Amino acid sequence: MLELDHLAVAAETLEAGRAHVEAALGVAMQTGGQHAHFGTHNLLLGLEDGLYLEVISVDPAVPLPAAPRWFDLDRFAGGPRLGTWICRCDDLEAALDKAPDDAGAPVELARGDLRWRMGVAPDGRMPFAGGFPALIQWQGAHPAARLASSGCRLHRLVVAHPEAQALRGALAKAGADRLVVIAQGESIALRAEIETPHGLRVLE
Secondary structure (H helix, E strand, O other), rough: OOEEEEEEEEEEOOOHHHHHHHHHOOOOOEEEEEOOOOOOOEEEEEEOOOOEEEEEEEEEOOOOOOOOOOHHHHHHOOOEEEEEEEOOOOHHHHHOOOOOOOEEEEEEEEEEEEEEEEEEOOOOHHHHOOOOOEEEEEEOHHHHHHEOOOOOOEEEEEEEEEEEEHHHHHHHHHHOOOOOOOEEEOOOOOEEEEEOEEEEEOOO
């Protein structure tokens, strides 16, 4: 069974991503860390119900990694935006078998003492350009348990996509169709409606 794990805002720099999220939600991001395998780094925000939000960008302080970066970050450009949702599972191989062919293969990853496995495509691209979730299997501690409460709770996640019907079918096969609202759209766009200490806010 897949469960919603976290949301990822891609940005050209962490500071641009921080400003985008903090302006939208009115709460402060928290320190994250580095992902040596992909040459990226992040900031975090704890959400209720065991979820969290991350801002992720290319880390300019480290060399170009040997493989394309995850979340299609090598091709990212423009303003910060909510680009990916991530679902956790207990059996990554079984979950990938039910996912689209371009959902990737398991990659062993670490940040500090955190350990996890994630489905990553060889070219770094995402199924349905991010409309379909990245799949993750945690091994031990979960980062949400270490984050301070922000007073924020995800109300719902809406994914607009030009191939909405095909995306619905792929999500139903994977068991993730109940986790998100799919809408027809001219282009891919993720919209998170989040309850905050300042009322309901929208992060895109």
